[in-house]
Amino acid sequence: MKTVFSVLTVVAGIVVIWYLACVPMNIKGVLDQAQRAGEKVVPDTANARRDAAALGLVAKNTFAINRVWSVDRPRLPAPHQVVTELWQTTVMKKVTSKRSLIYHAHVTLSATLLGFALGTGLGILLSVGIVHSRVMDMSVMPWAIVSQTIPIIALAPMIIVVLYSIGVQGLLPKAIIAAYLSFFPVVVGMVKGLRSPDQMQLDLMRTYGASGGQLFWKLRLPSSMPYLFASLKIGIAASLVGAIVGELPTGAVAGLGARLLAGSYYGQTVQIWSALFAAAILAGLLVALLGLVERTLLGRMGVKS
């Protein structure tokens, strides 16, 4: 209860700071507009205003302050503008409309989930191989760890273009980028998890005369679950980033990344912010969903969390 209250306070603080930040960020645009409408503005040329400090402009033109939160194309949109845009592009639009954020989120989400499933599946397979084969462990594992330190997302534009040139387009290229971003966290986490049973437990299984398969299914796999879920949560967030970045280089027309790009081309800041928040909400939902699955599954398996 106390935690909820603190969190709400922090969030409220952030919103207040955001509203305040709108004043210096938007004041120049507001003053330019006011001058064009024939009002008296204190440094009366745009050039003089460009060099002036934003806070000084605010102090000299107090009449304009209440307008900074309702600018058409603000440098920093106010929170309520973003919320209104989100509301209008999700609830008020038909889902099939090209301007509906739900439609764009759906495009990105399907690439994310397909890639996540691919990456996780391959990652679990590889980690099983690594745990059971010493050669694979020694030759592949160092590369999997090193790959965590390099920005593999730099490969994204190339993958899109190369796949396009051999005729693959649409969902799959984005899904592949999402897959390789979630692949390595899953491999590293899963190898750790499959190795987590200690010698005592392994010895016990041996005393029971367990076969290799039984050892895997009854001991290694169940005890790897907490590790698996920890890396799945990292993996799905990475997948979403991958799917969004995958939409950038081709100038895709649909998807949250495409909304970001279109917004930045046409200076539609409110659109960028609402796409950003849609992506954030999507990421939050996905991680929360995995957390829910984790809690129910681990709860039924009797793992104390």
Added chain:
Amino acid sequence: MTLVMLLLVVLIWALGWWINARLANGAQSETRAVKLAVPAIFGLTLLIVWELLVRGLGVPMVILPAPSLIAARFAGSLAILWADFSQTILKGALGGYVIGCGAAVLTAILVDRSDFLRRGLLPVGNFVAALPIVGTAPILVMWFGFDWQSKAAVVVVMVFFPMLVNTVAGLREASDMQRDLMQTYAASYWQSLTKLRLPAALPFVFNGLKISTTLALVGAIVAEFFGSPTVGMGFRISTSVGQLALDMVWAEIVVAALAGSLFYGLIAVMEKMLTFWHPSQRG
């Protein structure tokens, strides 16, 4: 011809695997040399197979250039690569990394003074750390212009929250017993901070710093996709992809990989030197 090539590929793969199997299951498998040699042989085999397949099957360069072509391009355009490296990594990523991590540590010290703030900020920080923050790139590019300042700003936003969460967790690491001891010594807040709690937080701080190295490079490169001067790794990658000069793209990726590993290695070495007392480092 193709058949011979494929046979050769299979043969080389089998040979590499056989050597590695001998090494890994041999008597010397725990020595340092073998631990380095096995992944090196695996990587080398992969490179040779890649080269042979591309040449043997006549894969066009716009799909996958051979490693030798990439190496030639790398050696042939060192000047361009260096300019891109210094624009993206030295200015954008490193600048943002230092500012972001510094600001996060200072914020964490401030937040740590109030239990209420910490309780509220940690869940928010954890939540934000999982968000696709790369998406702020178009906004920041709009605010700070096309040059490296906007890339540094993206990096600041990206590294801030993971770093904050780790440092706040680290500052709670000193046990009550240790704090009580500082109290009995009549240590002031600053003395107990600099002599006990900051050193105790170092393993966590370094964990955050390590996570942030990759994030910094990702942020700096991706931000360039939204607009940049005509220099920089992200710019070069997106324009070279447009020109189908894939050897250049791969050369940039090699630079990114080297820079990433080097950056991470540097932080790891610093960690070894500064947290030599921690159980995980004594090993």
